[in-house]
Amino acid sequence: MDLLSYTPAHEAFRMRLREFCNTRVTPFVDEWEKNHLVPRSVWQEMGRNGFLCTSVPREYGGMEGDFLYSVIALEEVARTNHYGLDAFLHSDIVTPYIQSYGSSDQKKKYLTGCVTGDIVTAIAMTEPGAGSDLSALASTAVEADGEVVINGSKTFISNAVSCDLVVVAAKDPDEGNPYKAISLYLVEDGTPGFKKGTAFKKLGLHSQDTADLYFTNCRIPVENRLGEKGSGFVKLMKKLQQERLLVALLAVVKADFMLQWTMDYLKNRGSGAPVIEQAAKFSLVETATEIKLGRTFIDKLIMEHMRGEDVAIQTSMAKYWCSDMANRSANTCLDICGDFGMTEKCPIVRTFRDIRAFPIFAGTNEIMKNIVAKQMGF
Ligand SMILES: Cc1cc2nc3c(=O)[nH]c(=O)nc-3n(C[C@H](O)[C@H](O)[C@H](O)COP(=O)(O)OP(=O)(O)OC[C@H]3O[C@@H](n4cnc5c(N)ncnc54)[C@H](O)[C@@H]3O)c2cc1C
Structure with missing residues (x-):
C-alpha cells in the first residue's frame, strides 16, 4: 500500500504537468543547459498553468493546494533531467517565507507575481x-528613519541572475548575540545598490543560474523586513525542515530516474551488446532496494510534515542519506553503462553531475550528521 493518498485532483494535476514538461520543457533543456539560463517565458508559462507556488492561498491567485501538489510538481520537473527550472526552490522554499512571515501588504504585493511567474x-x-x-554572516542591515541600509555580499545564490525578489539574511551590527542579530529582508531587483553577478560555470546544474549578489548602501523601506527584527535565524531554522525534505525527495527521484534509464538501456541494446553480468544485476538490485528504502522513509516524513509534526531530525537523516544514496546510484548506473557512460549522449551523465551538489546545499551532509549527533546526546 502506498503511504501517500493522492486524490483524482492530484492525479489530474500530475498529468497536466507531465504533458507540459513533455512539450514545453524537455525539448528545450539542451538549449537551456548551453545558455546557462531558463527563459523567463517558461516560468510565466508554468505560472499561467498553475504549476508554481501551489500552496499559495486563493486570494493571492494560488490554488491553496496541500503539500502533495508540491511533491508532484517537484517529481515531474525532476524527471525532465535538468535542474535549471528551479521551480521547487521558488515555489516551496522561498515563497513560503512570504506566505508564513509576510505582512498583509507584503503578501498582496508579491504573492500573486510569485504564482504567475512574473516574480522569480x-x-x-x-x-x-x-x-x-x-552566525558568521558579515552582511549588515542598519535600520534608521524608516529605511534599512544593507551592505555585504552573498555567494552561490540559486536563481541569482533571474530573480526579481530576494530574501536576504543580514545582521544588525549593534546586536552582540549573532543569533538574535539576523533579520530577513525582501530586496527587489532594480533597487539602487543591489547588483547581481554573472552565472558561475559549475560542475553541474548548468541551466541553473547560481551567482553572487552584492549590496552596497542598498536602501529599502523598513516595511520590507520579514517579521520582527532579530527573528531571522529562527525563521530560517523553521523553514529548513521543508527544504531538506524536498532535497531528499529530489535525490530519490533522480536516483530512480537513473535506475529506470539504465534498465531500459540494458534491455534495449540489442543482441550485439555485452551480456549483463551477474554482478551488474546485483548492483541494480541493490540500487533499487536503496531507492525503495529512501522513498518509503521520505513518504513517511511527507505524511508527518503534512500533519505539522516536527521531523527536523529525521529530515536531516533523510537529506544526508538520500543525497549520498543518489550519488552511489549514479556511480553504479554509469559503471554499468560502460564506455557509453563517459559520453554526453548518455543522459545520466548530466544527472551524475547535477546531483553532486545535493550533499552540499540545503546544509551539508556533515552538518546534517552534526544535528542528528546532537540529538543523540553527542
Ligand atoms: C549549487 C549550489 C546552490 C546553492 N544555492 C544557495 C542559495 O540559493 N542560497 C544560499 O544561501 N546558499 C546556497 N548555496 C550555498 C550552500 O548553502 C553552502 O555551500 C553550504 O551551506 C555550505 O557552505 P560552504 O560551501 O561555505 O562550506 P563550509 O561551511 O565552508 O564547509 C566546508 C566543508 O566543511 C564541512 N564543515 C563545515 N562545518 C562543519 C562542522 N561544524 N562539522 C563538520 N563539518 C563541517 C562542510 O560539511 C564541508 O564539507 C548553494 C550551494 C551550491 C553548491
Whole structure:
C-alpha cells in the first residue's frame, strides 16, 4: 500500500504537468543547459498553468493546494533531467517565507507575481565567509528613519541572475548575540545598490543560474523586513525542515530516474551488446532496494510534515542519506553503462553531475550528521 493518498485532483494535476514538461520543457533543456539560463517565458508559462507556488492561498491567485501538489510538481520537473527550472526552490522554499512571515501588504504585493511567474525568487544566506555557520554572516542591515541600509555580499545564490525578489539574511551590527542579530529582508531587483553577478560555470546544474549578489548602501523601506527584527535565524531554522525534505525527495527521484534509464538501456541494446553480468544485476538490485528504502522513509516524513509534526531530525537523516544514496546510484548506473557512460549522449551523465551538489546545499551532509549527533546526546 502506498503511504501517500493522492486524490483524482492530484492525479489530474500530475498529468497536466507531465504533458507540459513533455512539450514545453524537455525539448528545450539542451538549449537551456548551453545558455546557462531558463527563459523567463517558461516560468510565466508554468505560472499561467498553475504549476508554481501551489500552496499559495486563493486570494493571492494560488490554488491553496496541500503539500502533495508540491511533491508532484517537484517529481515531474525532476524527471525532465535538468535542474535549471528551479521551480521547487521558488515555489516551496522561498515563497513560503512570504506566505508564513509576510505582512498583509507584503503578501498582496508579491504573492500573486510569485504564482504567475512574473516574480522569480531567491534566498540569500551564504556569504564568502559564512556557509555552514550562519552566525558568521558579515552582511549588515542598519535600520534608521524608516529605511534599512544593507551592505555585504552573498555567494552561490540559486536563481541569482533571474530573480526579481530576494530574501536576504543580514545582521544588525549593534546586536552582540549573532543569533538574535539576523533579520530577513525582501530586496527587489532594480533597487539602487543591489547588483547581481554573472552565472558561475559549475560542475553541474548548468541551466541553473547560481551567482553572487552584492549590496552596497542598498536602501529599502523598513516595511520590507520579514517579521520582527532579530527573528531571522529562527525563521530560517523553521523553514529548513521543508527544504531538506524536498532535497531528499529530489535525490530519490533522480536516483530512480537513473535506475529506470539504465534498465531500459540494458534491455534495449540489442543482441550485439555485452551480456549483463551477474554482478551488474546485483548492483541494480541493490540500487533499487536503496531507492525503495529512501522513498518509503521520505513518504513517511511527507505524511508527518503534512500533519505539522516536527521531523527536523529525521529530515536531516533523510537529506544526508538520500543525497549520498543518489550519488552511489549514479556511480553504479554509469559503471554499468560502460564506455557509453563517459559520453554526453548518455543522459545520466548530466544527472551524475547535477546531483553532486545535493550533499552540499540545503546544509551539508556533515552538518546534517552534526544535528542528528546532537540529538543523540553527542
Ligand atoms: C549549487 C549550489 C546552490 C546553492 N544555492 C544557495 C542559495 O540559493 N542560497 C544560499 O544561501 N546558499 C546556497 N548555496 C550555498 C550552500 O548553502 C553552502 O555551500 C553550504 O551551506 C555550505 O557552505 P560552504 O560551501 O561555505 O562550506 P563550509 O561551511 O565552508 O564547509 C566546508 C566543508 O566543511 C564541512 N564543515 C563545515 N562545518 C562543519 C562542522 N561544524 N562539522 C563538520 N563539518 C563541517 C562542510 O560539511 C564541508 O564539507 C548553494 C550551494 C551550491 C553548491
